[in-house]
Amino acid sequence: MVKLLGAGLVLFAAFAVGFQLKQRLTEHLRQLEGLKEMLLMLDREFSFARATLDEAFLHIAGQGKEPFSGLLMEVAGRMRKEREATLREIWGSAVEHRREEFYFSEEEFFILTGLAENFGYLDVHMQVNNIALYVQQVEHKINQARDELAVKQKMYQYLSVMCGLFLILILI
Numbered sequence: 338m339v340k341l342l343g344a345g346l347v348l349f350a351a352f353a354v355g356f357q358l359k360q361r362l363t364e365h366l367r368q369l370e371g372l373k374e375m376l377l378m379l380d381r382e383f384s385f386a387r388a389t390l391d392e393a394f395l396h397i398a399g400q401g402k403e404p405f406s407g408l409l410m411e412v413a414g415r416m417r418k419e420r421e422a423t424l425r426e427i428w429g430s431a432v433e434h435r436r437e438e439f440y441f442s443e444e445e446f447f448i449l450t451g452l453a454e455n456f457g458y459l460d461v462h463m464q465v466n467n468i469a470l471y472v473q474q475v476e477h478k479i480n481q482a483r484d485e486l487a488v489k490q491k492m493y494q495y496l497s498v499m500c501g502l503f504l505i506l507i508l509i
Contacts, residue, residue, distance in 0.1 A: 343508070344505045344508075344509070347501050347504055347505050348498070348501045348502065348505065350501065351497045351498055351500055351501025351502075351504070352494075352497060352498055354497045355493045355494045355495075355496065355497025355498065356494070358489075358493040358497070359489075359490045359493050359494065361440060362485065362486045362489055362490060362493075363486065364440050365440040365482055366479065366482040366483060366486055368404070368439060368440055368441065369441075369445065369475060369478050369479045369482055370479060371402045371405050372405065372445075372448075372475050373475045373476065373479065374402070375397060375405045375409070376452075376468050376471050376472050376475065377472065378397045378400065379393060379468055380465055380468045380469070380472075382396060382397065383464050383465055383468070384465055390413075390416065390424060391412075391413040391416040391417055392413075394409040394410075394412055394413035394416070395409070395410065397409055398410045398413065403438070404435060404438035404439060407435065407438075408431055408432065408435055411431045411434070411435070412424075412427055412428055412431045415427045415431065424453050425453050425454065427453075428450070428452065428453030429450055429453070432450050433450075444478075445478055448471060448475065448478070451471075452471060
């Protein structure tokens with residue numbers, strides 16, 4: 338009876354690990370889609386509203402999703418307080434400070450940190466074109482993440498259950 342209970346717990350734990358791995362992939366895709374949404378909102382702010390950067394960040398933060406909303410709020414607040422720091426420095430340190438909140442690969446994180454490279458330095462048309470380039474890169478990453486999710490989510494479920502069954506066989 339105790340062995341059967343232990344086997345059930347091992348199998349449940351293995352299933353939970355597979356489910357958690359699947360959730361990480363889903364969250365990764367959600368965050369990439371959130372990054373694209375943030376970029377499109379920035380594009381609209383620059384193209385139509387002609388807002389200053391800190392105003393645009395605050396406006397988007399009010400509409401956006403975490404972790405981008407918190408990032409934009411932090412950057413906007415620091416832009417207003419730290420007038421001598423460049424946007425590149427503020428953005429870079431804020432993104433690095435919140436790195437744990439993102440499920441991004443190094444390449445995707447590089448895209449996020451590189452966003453502030455040209456903000457404030459180029460005219461509106463060039464900034465919009467720059468954002469369009471970032472949107473294309475993010476769309477490519479979204480497509481890759483969707484393909485990865487389709488392939489890996491079932492693999493994680495099956496592999497975790499199989500590992501749990503294998504562990505049960507070893508322990509019995």
